[in-house]
Amino acid sequence: VRTSIDAFLLRKLEEEKLHFSPAANRVTLIRRAYLDLLGLLPTPQEVDTFVADEESGAWERLLERLLDSPHFGERWGRHWLDGVGYSDTLGLDNDQTIVKLSPGKWKYRDYVVGALNEDKPYTQFLTEQLAGDELVDWRNADRLTPEMRNLLVATGLMRCSADNTDSPEINTPEVRYQILHQTCEKLAGNLLGLTIQCCKCHDHKYEQLPQRDYYRFSAIFSGALNPEAWLQPTARQLPGLSKGELDDVNRKVEESRERQRQVREQAKARLIEEKYAKLPEEIREDVRASLNLPADERTQVQKQLAERFENILENKEEEVLSAMTEEERTVDSECSATIERLNDQLQVATIQAVYDTGAASTMYVHRRGNYETPGAIARPGLFGVISTSGGALPAVEDASGTTSGRRLALARRLTDWSTPAGALVARVRVNRVWQRLFGRGIVETADNFGTSGTEPTHADLLEWLAGDFVRSGERLKPLLKMLMNSTVYRQSAQSRVGNVQRASGLASPVSRGTGVDPRAVDPDNRLLWRQRLRRLESEIIRDTMLSASQRLDPTLGGPPVKLQNKPDGMVVEPDIEDDPTQRRWRRSMYLVQRRNYHLSMLAAFDQPLMVQNCTRRDASSVVSQSLMMLNDRAVLQHADDIARRVTQEHADGLVDKLVETAFRLILIRPPREEEREWCVAAFAEHLLVFEQTGTDAQQAHHQALVQICHMLLNTSEFLYIQ
Amino acid sequence: MLQTSGLGLGSLALACMMESQGFGNSGAGAGANLLARPAHFEPQVKSVIMMVQNGGPSQMDLFDEKPELSKHDGQRHTDPIEQFQAGSEAQTLLGSPFKFLPRGECGTKFSEIIPHIGSVADDLCVVRSMVSEHNNHTEALVLLNTGKVFPGRPAIGSWVSYGLGTENQNLPAYIVLRDAEGYNTSGTLLWQNGWLPAMYGGTEVATKGTPILNLRPQVPRPAEADRENLNLLAKLNRAHQRDYVDESDLESRIQNYELAARMQIAAPELLDLSKESQETQKLYGLDNPTTASYGLRCLMARRLVESGVRFVQIFPPVKPHFQPWDSHVDTKGLLTKICGMTDLPAAALITDLKQRGLLENTLVIWSGEFGRLPISQNGKGRDHNRNAFSLLLAGGGFKAGCTHGATDEFGYRSVEKRVTVQDLHATILHQLGLDHTRLTYKLHGSDESLTDARVSDAQVVGELLRKPVRI
Numbered sequence A: 001v002r003t004s005i006d007a008f009l010l011r012k013l014e015e016e017k018l019h020f021s022p023a024a025n026r027v028t029l030i031r032r033a034y035l036d037l038l039g040l041l042p043t044p045q046e047v048d049t050f051v052a053d054e055e056s057g058a059w060e061r062l063l064e065r066l067l068d069s070p071h072f073g074e075r076w077g078r079h080w081l082d083g084v085g086y087s088d089t090l091g092l093d094n095d096q097t098i099v100k101l102s103p104g105k106w107k108y109r110d111y112v113v114g115a116l117n118e119d120k121p122y123t124q125f126l127t128e129q130l131a132g133d134e135l136v137d138w139r140n141a142d143r144l145t146p147e148m149r150n151l152l153v154a155t156g157l158m159r160c161s162a163d164n165t166d167s168p169e170i171n172t173p174e175v176r177y178q179i180l181h182q183t184c185e186k187l188a189g190n191l192l193g194l195t196i197q198c199c200k201c202h203d204h205k206y207e208q209l210p211q212r213d214y215y216r217f218s219a220i221f222s223g224a225l226n227p228e229a230w231l232q233p234t235a236r237q238l239p240g241l242s243k244g245e246l247d248d249v250n251r252k253v254e255e256s257r258e259r260q261r262q263v264r265e266q267a268k269a270r271l272i273e274e275k276y277a278k279l280p281e282e283i284r285e286d287v288r289a290s291l292n293l294p295a296d297e298r299t300q301v302q303k304q305l306a307e308r309f310e311n312i313l314e315n316k317e318e319e320v321l322s323a324m325t326e327e328e329r330t331v332d333s334e335c336s337a338t339i340e341r342l343n344d345q346l347q348v349a350t351i352q353a354v355y356d357t358g359a360a361s362t363m364y365v366h367r368r369g370n371y372e373t374p375g376a377i378a379r380p381g382l383f384g385v386i387s388t389s390g391g392a393l394p395a396v397e398d399a400s401g402t403t404s405g406r407r408l409a410l411a412r413r414l415t416d417w418s419t420p421a422g423a424l425v426a427r428v429r430v431n432r433v434w435q436r437l438f439g440r441g442i443v444e445t446a447d448n449f450g451t452s453g454t455e456p457t458h459a460d461l462l463e464w465l466a467g468d469f470v471r472s473g474e475r476l477k478p479l480l481k482m483l484m485n486s487t488v489y490r491q492s493a494q495s496r497v498g499n500v501q502r503a504s505g506l507a508s509p510v511s512r513g514t515g516v517d518p519r520a521v522d523p524d525n526r527l528l529w530r531q532r533l534r535r536l537e538s539e540i541i542r543d544t545m546l547s548a549s550q551r552l553d554p555t556l557g558g559p560p561v562k563l564q565n566k567p568d569g570m571v572v573e574p575d576i577e578d579d580p581t582q583r584r585w586r587r588s589m590y591l592v593q594r595r596n597y598h599l600s601m602l603a604a605f606d607q608p609l610m611v612q613n614c615t616r617r618d619a620s621s622v623v624s625q626s627l628m629m630l631n632d633r634a635v636l637q638h639a640d641d642i643a644r645r646v647t648q649e650h651a652d653g654l655v656d657k658l659v660e661t662a663f664r665l666i667l668i669r670p671p672r673e674e675e676r677e678w679c680v681a682a683f684a685e686h687l688l689v690f691e692q693t694g695t696d697a698q699q700a701h702h703q704a705l706v707q708i709c710h711m712l713l714n715t716s717e718f719l720y721i722q
Numbered sequence B: 001m002l003q004t005s006g007l008g009l010g011s012l013a014l015a016c017m018m019e020s021q022g023f024g025n026s027g028a029g030a031g032a033n034l035l036a037r038p039a040h041f042e043p044q045v046k047s048v049i050m051m052v053q054n055g056g057p058s059q060m061d062l063f064d065e066k067p068e069l070s071k072h073d074g075q076r077h078t079d080p081i082e083q084f085q086a087g088s089e090a091q092t093l094l095g096s097p098f099k100f101l102p103r104g105e106c107g108t109k110f111s112e113i114i115p116h117i118g119s120v121a122d123d124l125c126v127v128r129s130m131v132s133e134h135n136n137h138t139e140a141l142v143l144l145n146t147g148k149v150f151p152g153r154p155a156i157g158s159w160v161s162y163g164l165g166t167e168n169q170n171l172p173a174y175i176v177l178r179d180a181e182g183y184n185t186s187g188t189l190l191w192q193n194g195w196l197p198a199m200y201g202g203t204e205v206a207t208k209g210t211p212i213l214n215l216r217p218q219v220p221r222p223a224e225a226d227r228e229n230l231n232l233l234a235k236l237n238r239a240h241q242r243d244y245v246d247e248s249d250l251e252s253r254i255q256n257y258e259l260a261a262r263m264q265i266a267a268p269e270l271l272d273l274s275k276e277s278q279e280t281q282k283l284y285g286l287d288n289p290t291t292a293s294y295g296l297r298c299l300m301a302r303r304l305v306e307s308g309v310r311f312v313q314i315f316p317p318v319k320p321h322f323q324p325w326d327s328h329v330d331t332k333g334l335l336t337k338i339c340g341m342t343d344l345p346a347a348a349l350i351t352d353l354k355q356r357g358l359l360e361n362t363l364v365i366w367s368g369e370f371g372r373l374p375i376s377q378n379g380k381g382r383d384h385n386r387n388a389f390s391l392l393l394a395g396g397g398f399k400a401g402c403t404h405g406a407t408d409e410f411g412y413r414s415v416e417k418r419v420t421v422q423d424l425h426a427t428i429l430h431q432l433g434l435d436h437t438r439l440t441y442k443l444h445g446s447d448e449s450l451t452d453a454r455v456s457d458a459q460v461v462g463e464l465l466r467k468p469v470r471i
Helices: A004-015 A026-037 A044-052 A058-067 A070-084 A106-118 A122-134 A146-159 A173-192 A211-220 A243-278 A281-292 A300-308 A317-322 A326-349 A406-414 A420-438 A459-471 A476-484 A538-549 A600-604 A623-631 A633-649 A655-666 A673-692 A697-714 B009-021 B067-071 B115-119 B137-146 B156-164 B187-191 B223-241 B248-271 B278-283 B289-306 B331-355 B421-431
Strands: A364-366 A374-377 A620-622 B024-026 B047-052 B100-103 B108-111 B124-131 B174-177 B311-314 B362-367 B389-395 B402-404 B414-416 B440-443 B446-449
Touching: A004 A459, A026 A044, A026 A058, A026 A070, A026 A476, A044 A655, A058 A476, A070 A106, A070 A173, A070 A420, A106 A146, A122 A146, A122 A406, A122 A420, A146 A173, A173 A211, A173 A420, A211 A364, A211 A406, A243 A281, A243 A317, A243 A326, A281 A300, A406 A420, A420 A459, A420 A476, A459 A476, A538 A600, A538 A633, A600 A623, A620 A623, A620 B248, A623 A633, A623 A697, A623 B248, A633 A655, A633 A697, A655 A673, A655 A697, A673 A697, A673 B223, A697 B223, B047 B137, B047 B156, B047 B289, B047 B331, B100 B115, B108 B115, B115 B331, B124 B414, B124 B421, B137 B187, B156 B174, B156 B311, B156 B421, B174 B289, B223 B248, B278 B331, B289 B311, B289 B331, B331 B362, B331 B389, B362 B421
Parallel strands: B047 B311, B047 B362, B124 B402, B174 B311
Antiparallel strands: A364 A374, A620 B024, B100 B108, B124 B389, B362 B389, B440 B446
């Protein structure tokens, strides 16, 4: 028992005469820590250093170092983005080939990563996202300060619901209400663990959630997402630039357009003259005169001439471009480049914010969920079941004094830890963190803490954790450090039959002294007598392959990397020619996040359909995953890259050295003796096979090594956190 | 042919493999599998083929003759009409450019534009009183496929696979056949497993090239290398598994690799049409470039149900347009084109199933997501209409040579014996021996179902069926 949480767990274990499993070995631990905190693999040197570090506190120092890494924010940011239902796309994103991005949306993703790296206290983190726009008076500012910009970006939390209202035929009250309602349902599920969907139409059958409360909660957001005074997406987004800056960019765009028009006119005029010059001299001027006249002023003869030679004036863009002089062409392409760059600048600056767009309209309860049959008025308020004051939510004066302050009031209430609502928010938060580290929440239904959700396995622990989180500054990093420092986290995930022990020296989990087999008493491991084996999330499978091959581009943030859609349904990283800056090997969270049509590699490993949000990833095991890992072009590329890296480190090319290095790069450990023998034998077979198919010796050697690396990527060990 | 025992050598291995694991074992749905299991009561059908017609086929130009509409062609319509897009402001009634003819012994009238479907009139049950809930393609298509307008719920094919498993462990339970050129409107949203375990999702089987994605290495390597690789991988994985004996996922992962290897042999046989006679190929229009692509999907569907696949969906052509029935501008031109591509193969499927005695235990559904308006749009087109559409049912214990329900005099609104999409779903499940109120899945503490009958009031439409309703 190292930490307080161990005591809670041990008490329940001991009631069943069970005990924790022994600690996992150092190599397993460092891999677990890297994957849990960064989603990347340690290098062989990092492993060696940690394994050899005999001084006390080595583990704590490792955790601190990882928590300080900028990649920490990426790993835990992705969890947060799941919960809010983040997508780079604007609408429902229903068609594979039509990708409508929400300009600048990615800045919210970067805000989350940054906020987690900074370890903002939860109150601040939530308040900024729910009411950042109400914390500063940005409306009356001459220029948006970085702080204002950041706070507006943070409200992107509430811009994650699919919004198709840019199509006029879909911009209907029904759809607008749906966007408001979805936003509320996601917030309630994600932050409060309340499933409120049912209450849209009727009082909840199992929970104390009357229908009225659904509409009271919606009313909090009706100043910002106001179905009765709706803003279409383009009108809602903020330019992110001051008026002066915006005018400046627009003026430059206009200038370039004008300049481009001029050179094109110039070339076109020349082209037309060339065409006239080709006509027989006797009709040339007649044709010119006819074409220069408006159609209705032409004589019969002129009409015929005009019809016959109308192609003189009709010059396609390609023709005009090819008629340009070298100089004109340079100007033209310069102008195009400038326009593109300026437009990019506008896109990059754009902020997808939520702010009160005007006075909030009155919210009514919709009878049977239908907006066309309004019932009683619903004043803004929190769910009665988690309020002491009946849910009323007095508005808070916002920074500019001009908007409703309703969301700021909500944020204050949700982070008032002395209220039932605040206590629930804290419990939901720590439960989610627990779920990430142990594979399953203390409350397994992460977004349903109601009576229809599952009972907590350790209610007292959940209370204690929530309290401790609040007391120690509401910060994620200390919470993680405490959890990962515990005996329960550090124990082995292994379970073996009976008392069989392996040479590795780990004791069997059969409880010492009592002779009770935990596998019989608690087969589902609900009591955590061992750590849980967890399959990696889709993105982490790809990211770890990239980190093993050292292809990974560790750049943080920025616009999403566009993907390529193939007719056969595959979605892949862009080809080299479409991706000169090599952005295709960025971390998976920076690939364009669609609601559907994810990178096929990620889709195969349960990347969720982001129609709403996802509070817990599936970890299925289906044959399409095996086919993906065996045959996908990118996976083969990773195997090839790793093989090259292995060879670089062992120019002498002794096979068992190569095998050892491949193991250490991919599984971060040396092979056991039997594994080494199998791999060396397989290598020899491959060498023969490739030589027989006519591959030259050096290439056959490389291919044989690629096969070994490829199979190591395919192992279960690679796909799971042990 | 794809008889249960007839996939060749590979299939035997596949059969063993898939027996317990199905197309995979889901961590989330521990215990889930694809083994055939008893229905709630005696089923009337074993398999379903659903021919989805994206875009909204025009009921008054295909299945629902409206003499009053023709009579008032070009006249201003004064009744309020719910419009979706701009372009119908003139409120002008538009009669059908097509003639309707009585077909078969039953004499049901069909448009001249679908002569082949007309030729199987005596096998068809035409429902003329369907209603949808939404006027946008995606929502209406999602409704047709999942029972609600918002995406994310399991498709009907997933529910059926979850409820009944499948007869043939060699193949996925739920197969989607789409145009090899691309996806139709709303693409993969329409065959999601939602929150059901992943193995119940629709599997796309391509009718061209490699039938299943990633079946072959995308960078070629010698077959011997593959064998050696899998051999090594199995050893490594078995060694790893010794330390984690309670993790069923690890076992299913090992088996999935063995299955993958066998699929490489077995799956290409799906595309092997050499055992299909010339007559059969001609029946489906494989000899004609216009009908060949859709015809191949129809023929594949028959081969699949014949071999015991539970649920097959056929999607329409993506060219010239990915929602091919969406006739906003030119009713006559567009319908002539799409009917020319799909009419013959669709009829061929029914004829062929019947010849082989398969129509009795196969249910064929031909349906779009909504209908179209009686007033003109952009001159000769029609806008979307959620208030009425028609669909076809064949086989599967449904009455044949009949029509059900009616729309108003202009075909704008279903008025008699209205059938909702959820009623349709309840009825399909009923024919499979499933009670739609009992086919449920626990999600976040509550029982979810395809029809959500408490909200939708879904009812089995007994009038469509030859035998009495069991629930």
